[in-house]
Amino acid sequence: MKSLNIFLLIVLISSLVITSCKKDEVASLQKGSVSIEFDHVWGSNEGEFSLNKELTHPMLGEKMTFSLFQYYVSNVRLKKADGTWWTMPESYFIVDAATDEGKVITIPDVPGGEYTDVELMYGVDSLRSTSGAQTGALSPSNGMFWSWNSGYIMVKAEGTAPTSSDGTFVFHLGGFKGDNKVQTIKTYAFGSKLVVDGTREAEVHMIANPARLWHGAQKLSEKSKQTMPGALAKSMSTNFYDVIRFDHIHN
Template identity: 35%
Template sequence: MKLNKYILLVITAITSVIYTSCSKSNDAEPTVSGTGKVQLEFENLVGEEPLVLNTETYKNAHGDSYNITTFKYYVSNISLVKEDGSSYKVPESYLLMDASEPQSRFQTLEGIPAGDYKAINFTIGVDSARNFAGAQTNALDPAHGMFWAWSSGYIFVKFEGTSPQSTAKGNTLTFHIGGAKSPTNTIRTATQTFGGNLLRVRDNSKPEVHFAVNAATMFTGKANVDFAALNFTMGGVNSVIVADNYASSFITVEHIHN
């Protein structure tokens, strides 16, 4: 009788070990490998309103009214940050968004190592090395109207429009933000987290990151821009004022979809 009880206890123990082992094996997170794609969507706004070229009127923080005829900007040097803090720099990540070309708001990053990412780093503009490498191709092609031939540099953000408060001829607004040399360097970098969520890159899926791009941040932040006093800049100290305004709030992550 005692022998039978002993055998029963042994069988029960072995069964428990096998069940526990199987449970751990089944519950374990599978190892991810390969590469995947990530789609980026940039939604152009003025404050909380959609940015509409030519026909809509907005107000800046100073109270000046304005409309927008041109809105373009570069996002470059993109890195995705993993849970453990390591990062993957996306090669040749030079993206140009143009409000007059709706399809440009959708950009795809390819060859991203599979994994779970918690944040994204990027540059608003074009890095110094490429900025002084002369006219280039693809998004950096001068045909896009974002290159100063006279100074061999790129325009990082191009904003044009009109305002009744502007003292320029025709009440125009011309904000061409660029410059990569101190003391008028306007290259700005930003880091955006995914709000406590993780962007899950896999070889059989295409997660999305949705950004809000707020043109109004150009004219408020460190300094509220008065269009009667500042309505034209093509680099220089006035471009630094605008770049400092939008540095941390121009492009923000709204949400992600896995």
């Protein structure tokens, strides 16, 4: 009986020690921020993409100069090495090709730890598209919201093209419901571990290819405007989303 008591005491003490060690370990990993950078390339040979630069579309064979290129990325989740997921609250971003800062989305307050995958939604979820006035990246004042046909412009591409009937192209692509639902969730495995511990900048690099918007699409001489949801908005934006790829991480 006495030995049983001693045994229990040992178990109790050792469990306390083990627990406190674990606790120390967790506490030692500080929260940190993760930045996800979207680099833009042009065409299958991944040439340089930038605004205000004349580009030739490899499939259409037409020249085009972007003046604006923006798209929504939302609902960011990170997968921990233990297989559980951390979800960023209020996770809505507009990626804007106009500036270097615009191409980086920053995820603050990520719990310390090691991460193996990232999940992103391209576009905006239907819940926020139907829940009234929003703020931040979802504010209508960003010019990415259709006032007359409620919903977000999930991809916005504008510019000039000499072959277009009026010399310009305007593609405002979106649609959050039914067959023409555009928003798409993608998961990318890093292949190595992204460490978040508050002492270093954790970076994820993605590569997006705006030329893919016109993959299999009509020539700009035939179709240079699309400013509402529909089958074309869906095929153009999902063609673009489908080839956004993970490139590398920096710890």
